[in-house]
Amino acid sequence: MSDKYGAFMGFGGAGEVWRCFYSLRLDTYGKGCGHDCAYCYAKSSLDFRRMWNPKDPASASWEAIQRKLDAAFDGQSRGKVAEALRRGVPVRLGSMSDPLQPKEVSLGMTYRLLKYLRGHGHPVLIMTKSALIGDDRYIDALDPKRTYVQMSFSTLHNGHARLIEPMASSPTERLAAMERVADAGIYVAARYCPYMPSHPDGYWTGNPIPFPHEPPQVLALSSPEDVWRLAEAGAGTVIAGFLRLSPWSAKWLKDALAIDIRKMFSGKFERGQLHYSAAEKRHYFEALKHVCDQAGIRFSVCYDSDDHYETFRDLWADHEDCCDGRMNVEGFDARIELPSA
Numbered sequence: 001m002s003d004k005y006g007a008f009m010g011f012g013g014a015g016e017v018w019r020c021f022y023s024l025r026l027d028t029y030g031k032g033c034g035h036d037c038a039y040c041y042a043k044s045s046l047d048f049r050r051m052w053n054p055k056d057p058a059s060a061s062w063e064a065i066q067r068k069l070d071a072a073f074d075g076q077s078r079g080k081v082a083e084a085l086r087r088g089v090p091v092r093l094g095s096m097s098d099p100l101q102p103k104e105v106s107l108g109m110t111y112r113l114l115k116y117l118r119g120h121g122h123p124v125l126i127m128t129k130s131a132l133i134g135d136d137r138y139i140d141a142l143d144p145k146r147t148y149v150q151m152s153f154s155t156l157h158n159g160h161a162r163l164i165e166p167m168a169s170s171p172t173e174r175l176a177a178m179e180r181v182a183d184a185g186i187y188v189a190a191r192y193c194p195y196m197p198s199h200p201d202g203y204w205t206g207n208p209i210p211f212p213h214e215p216p217q218v219l220a221l222s223s224p225e226d227v228w229r230l231a232e233a234g235a236g237t238v239i240a241g242f243l244r245l246s247p248w249s250a251k252w253l254k255d256a257l258a259i260d261i262r263k264m265f266s267g268k269f270e271r272g273q274l275h276y277s278a279a280e281k282r283h284y285f286e287a288l289k290h291v292c293d294q295a296g297i298r299f300s301v302c303y304d305s306d307d308h309y310e311t312f313r314d315l316w317a318d319h320e321d322c323c324d325g326r327m328n329v330e331g332f333d334a335r336i337e338l339p340s341a
């Protein structure tokens with residue numbers, strides 16, 4: 001019997017509250033995610049506190065979710081979350097745990113929530129790695145005009161994905177689901193997060209980190225050419241977010257891929273995570289944007305570090321919205337003032 005999950009709704013913490021345009025998040029599942037990705041940022045922050053159980057994640061109580069939403073919509077509750085809901089600020093699903101992970105098949109918590117939000121005409125952003133979103137039942141639960149689906153990838157290679165995202169739908173299944181969602185008239189983005197670098201930091205920008213005893217490690221997980229397949233599957237926007245490494249995700253990726261990816265990083269730390277240099281990230285982002293331009297789709301960069309938040313704004317299709325929602329989905333321009341972090 002899994003735990004109940006109490007902290008299912010609120011605004012993102014740290015800098016996210018003012019940087020993320022859709023920081024009102026609701027997680028139907030928590031304290032674990034059945035997809036158990038090796039690079040997962042939520043897992044990195046919860047596993048060492050023994051709060052991560054991928055085999056049996058906690059679920060929020062539907063009654064508690066409904067009570068909280070009813071009270072907000074009826075005007076009975078106060079506070080920023082209630083105010084945001086009344087003003088129509090989009091609800092983002094999938095921040096700390098995938099809303100359509102395997103457990104959803106038996107519990108259907110996210111399905112109930114989607115139907116509820118549709119009934120209230122409330123905009124919703126769904127981030128997932130599950131092909132479940134392409135099932136007729138789920139598509140019928142979505143308001144095509146006020147739903148934004150972001151399908152996540154770190155690679156389009158099914159074999160590699162099996163190693164680092166062992167329980168998620170395969171990339172091929174995700175692409176097929178995206179196509180069904182897009183065919184239903186719902187705006188779809190492909191989140192290429194984390195985008196996996198092919199070479200060590202500095203390799204493309206003329207300042208390579210030293211590799212005294214071994215040749216550069218070349219990964220072939222993510223590629224700008226993947227954009228063509230994402231566009232064919234109906235992505236209107238590709239949103240890239242670069243790999244960042246906590247000590248734990250470095251270990252989990254090494255276990256999965258038998259490569260010490262840490263050695264590819266030049267040593268820039270922020271909030272306990274290793275980052276590539278901004279110049280090197282820009283090389284990858286510009287290559288992705290170039291193919292997006294050729295394919296006639298939009299490109300954006302997901303916030304990935306405090307230092308680099310502004311650095312890539314010039315690459316966003318909408319310079320005022322890195323998620324690229326407000327120009328493409330009804331209701332995604334609703335905002336409320338939040339205190340800065």
Ligand code: SF4
Pocket residue numbers: 033034035036037039040041042043095096097098129168
């Ligand atoms: S699907 Fe998302 S939340 Fe779930 S394990 Fe993977 S990265 Fe983490």
